[in-house]
Amino acid sequence: MAVRTVRDRAPALAAPRRTGLSDRTRRGLAAWGFALPFLALFLTFTAGPVLASLLMSFTDLRSSDLRDPLAVDFVGLDNYARLLQDEVFLQAAANTLYFVSAGVPLTILCALGVAVLLDKGVTRLRAFFRLGFYLPVVTSIVAVAVVWRFLLQPETGPVNQLLRLAGIDGPHWLTDPVWAMPALIVMAAWRNMGYLMVVFLAGLQAIPRELYEAAQVDGAGAWARFRRITLPMLRPTLLFGAVITGIGYLQFFEEPLVMTRGGPLNTTMSVSYAIYDQFGFGNYDYASAMSYALFVAIIVLTFVQFRLLRPRT
Amino acid sequence: MKRLTTVAVALAALTALSGCGREAGGPAPDRPAETGAxxxxxxxxxxxxxxxxxxxxxxxxxxxxxxxxxxxxxxxxxxxxxxxxxxxxxxxxxxxxxxxxxxxxxxxxxxxxxxxxxxxxxxxxxxxxxxxxxxxxxxxxxxxxxxxxxRLIYYRTDLAEKAGVKPPADWAGLKSFAKGMRDRGGARYGIALPPGGTGSWQTFLPFAWQQGASLTGADGGFTLDTPQTAKALEYYLSYFEEGLSPAALQPGELEQGFIDGEIASFVSGPWHIGVLKEQAEDVLDGRLGVTGMPEEETGASFxxxxxxxxxxxxxxxxxxxxxxxxxxxxxxxxxxxxxxxxxxxxxxxxxxxxxxxxxxxxxxxxxxxTPPAVSTWEQVASVIDDELEKAAKGRTTGEAALKSMQRKATAIGTGT
Amino acid sequence: MTAAVSRARGGHRARRSGGNRVWAVYTALAIALAVAGSPFAWMLSGSFKTDAEIRRIPPTWLPDQATLDNYRELFERLDFPRYFANSLIVTGAVTAGNLVFCSMLGYALAKIDFPGRQALFALVMAALMVPGAVTFVPLFVLISNLGLVDTHLGMILPFLAGPFGVFLMRQYISGLPDEVIDAARVDGAGELRIFARIVVPLARPALAALGILTFLSTWNSFLWPLVVAQSEERYTLPVALALYSIGQNQTRFGLLLAGAVVVVVPVLVVFVALQRFFVQGIAMTGLK
Missing domain, CATH: 3.40.190.10 (Periplasmic binding protein-like II)
Incomplete structure (x- = not known):
């Protein structure tokens, strides 16, 4: 009651402001107000399940316990210890690292190149090109798999035929333990480029035109303008692109699923694929442990990216 | 909204309470009940x-x-x-x-x-x-x-006729069947057995069963490295060593190879009748045959x-x-x-x-x-697929592959 | 206006440095486009082929005998309006929710200095990295306990405000100049007013991107709607279409591709509708 009285009287005391709260407090309240819907949904639908699955990773819960999930034993860190001796998981971790370190830069470079060209390099048919480069994102994975398998066919595929013109004997891409992964990396870059392009196109809009015009007056060439204006101004969006692609690629899964089933000899087996397998086997405990190992890897990668790309002050 | 949060918290708390643990000896056995009249x-x-x-x-x-x-x-x-x-x-x-x-x-x-x-x-x-x-x-x-x-053996009757071979009765027969169709029938491969990869156990295990192998022992544990399975694996791998089976196949290549006469035979289920007819009814008309599994101790299939x-x-x-x-x-x-x-x-x-x-x-x-009805079967099957691939591609010997299968399957257990 | 000016200027430059470079750019883009678009083209042409032709190796680019049978069968066997409506309800609600809630929080994280800001951003980032597969079963248990099984709400609520959108909006808005917002604050505008009147218009390109990406991922989502739906009446379009991979070992490719084409149309419509926000040169004149 007392509190209420004070608050009721506050506006009068703090005239001409409408409320008696300081600007800082009001802004803080507004900010938490803005956060409220997200927080409420997050606490309800994410926090609980995350906690539950984290706990799972410390138990021996299998799919056969689903009906009665409380009747399981705590096994401490056993599931995590098992990871270190699981040769499939270790191989998958190495493969995923390979995929991320080659795939993320490749995809970002392609997407950025296309976005800049479509934003400034061309004027005619721009909308048409934009739509065209977005098509891989929306193409059904079934069609993608069929066409890419055909492209990479050892004898008759266009890729190897082109290589033959250059005097190179192309490998059996998808069944060769050395070349299967590079093939999937290129394919993933192709598939995800359009997604990032959309984000980068938006980011390019936040750069004031005047900066370019001023630079042009100063006689800066196209490359200089790109390096000194576009890149620094696009930093927040680039960071976003790098983080999202990194997170996505650490969970690399669909390409090996449709193209190689993780083979040959598990050389395209990814951590997410291994999790999917364990989940399918009904080993919810172990699948959770793998997921949280991946979770930690994602946090580390994101932290590094924030360090590398944070705004220079 | 408060109610929702309460439920979420309660759910998490409940899971945390799982100190109850498993009952010793597992749950009581199920008893079938009558249905009403x-x-x-x-x-x-x-x-x-x-x-x-x-x-x-x-x-x-x-x-x-x-x-x-x-x-x-x-x-x-x-x-x-x-x-x-x-x-x-x-x-x-x-x-x-x-x-x-x-x-x-x-x-x-x-x-x-x-x-x-x-x-x-x-x-x-x-x-x-x-x-x-x-x-x-x-x-x-x-x-x-x-x-x-x-699963049965699908084969090109025209290639078999050209080679002068009859559908096989036993393992020796299957080998000469495949050899004949390659060497005299004009096919590049006599038979396409899966060289490992997802689901290849369904083709490999019947050979073990044909030797009378049992995949679980009296104590319920896995017995994947018995003399019977060893014999089956040796036989299976010989198809790759002798170049009778392709060491790698992409999806779709099997059907096309069979239609083109490059692959003379393969092992599969009844759905392939429809797939092949739909794809090349004209080419295969009168040239498509199926025959039962070869018989040793048994003639079992999956x-x-x-x-x-x-x-x-x-x-x-x-x-x-x-x-x-x-x-x-x-x-x-x-x-x-x-x-x-x-x-x-x-x-x-x-x-x-x-x-x-x-x-x-x-x-x-x-x-x-049928494979043992254990809750871990799919996982054990994927181990068999993996080891089979390593052996078929010459990365390991058959003997080592079997040992590895047995070791991993035992570690996985039967889920009891 | 601005676009016209810069186009004229670009024209001058092109003439000076030779039209060859422009041609080179267009040729490069056209080749890249052919590579990018060929699987889509094959999907489109495949939807007019027989199953036998689709399976053929090497694939044909144009149907030998174009047929509408796949589409005919699709529309005859499928209660299309119902599945389409279900997809539209779920996707529309999720997209709208993400646009509103994510941009609100994104603005707060980018431009308001408040206690708990760092922690909140860390939470959003952590949420972004949560492994999806393993929270699946606990989430379903929760939805089941809330009585939301077999409802649209059960498909919508868990995805109504994703961390992805918050992160995207926060990054974009933090790139906008502080001056406008500070000026408005000095004029005594409240945060809600600043958000609605200044930030949202300036963030339109990012909202368009978020709209496109959220629509795409929600429209295509498969496993969650399948698990929540207990009857075919609640199926979304991708779930209903997946019924055509008819057996463990058999697939009707023609129907599958025709279905994929049908599914993709609304996504392309949304893309085309929103891509006008990617036009060159938002007027930033007057800002420093």
Missing amino acids: GPARGTVSVWAMGTEGEKLSVLAEGFEAANPGVEVEVTAIPWDGAHDKIASAIAGRATPDMSMIGTTWMGEFARTGALDPTPPGFDEDAYFPGAWATTVVDGTSYGVPWYVET IGGADLAVFKDAGNRDGAWKFAEYLSRPEVQATWYRTVNDLPAVKDGWSGITDPMLKVFGEQLGETR
């Missing part, structure tokens, strides 16, 4: 996958006509995601009355305790023995077979398909079992074959099938094996 009543909700789900309502009409007062609600579920959907439904206690369940999933779902044991009154002998075996977990049956499939299971949480348990009983009648099984081409799991359902190729499948069904 008289016609079925009420609503029966059924989940079925793919074509079966789409067409099941055709059979349901007959059941509804025979049981006035019952209504069958069929929900078709895509094969992709079906396993996850059933698993989630069991966890969330949101199961239907009855569901179609892939034979290799039975061990896993039965052990959740969500499936109702098959009531007395179903005649085990009416079904193919291999099919009935897929429903049995720890000595209790948890459903009835619905339809079956088994059996797959789907079973019908009733859930313990079913609202209409009686109705569901009565529907399962209806679907097992020979005449209904025959109708089902005519509707969706699913091969009858009930022996008497075969009387109306005259297609000569399908009849060969029917003969093979008398001699089939």
